[in-house]
Amino acid sequence: MTPRLDMIGLVVSDMAASLAFYRRLGLDVPAGADDQPHVEGTAPGGLRIGWDTEETIRSFDPTWTRPTGDSRRELAFLCDSPAEVDALYAELTAAGAPGHLKPWDAFWGQRYAVVLDPDGCGVSLFAPSAPAT
Template sequence: MKAEINLITIWTDNVEKMKAFYTEVICFEPINDLGDYVEFQSSGVRFAICNRSVMVGFSEEYLKKSSGQAFELAFPCDTSEDVDITYEKLIKLGATPVHKPQDMPWNQRTALFADPDGNIHELFAEIE
């Protein structure tokens, strides 16, 4: 095994709603849409959403509902101002606001928003 991440998959019970969010709000382009599995164009790490039911035949663990914040996607912005502008744009397009942009002690400006399943994600930029 290589110590590297090749694919991040978000498991969901509502692929259509999540697909709409990640295409219309976040602006990912679908490159492989099989209905219950959608993979998006992403530089670096592959990114997908998949219906939990696809994997139930392999493990009933996929029947369990997730609880709590288990992961975060962090989206880089070019500048601190871009964090503010992007946050407002995402909220207007339907992302759920979690925390408005704020300068953090680790020299980044960050903001938090959630997708339709409640997964919290981050916008960030280095403070110049």
């Protein structure tokens, strides 16, 4: 059997805030899960996303500590259009998500923006700048 990427796991300090943020991005997160120590949702295409509280992680790894200054992790969400990148960035920042990079037309041919989730992880929003020909 060849291993396949099946789930991305996020360690969160505030489950309710994190789930609310990712629901705004369209992830199918179970209702009523905001106070659970572990939650899983499925993205379009079948990739699972899991959220664990810091306490859950410490329950089986007592040496775990919250990372600081970590910008190596980032999730990226493909949007339908450049206008959707702009609108979603505006919606998320209006709801309190810190904007990291305002929408711009990137030299690699995408409309691109970055917001931070409640734990400071970068979340890219992008769409092709021009329709494919």
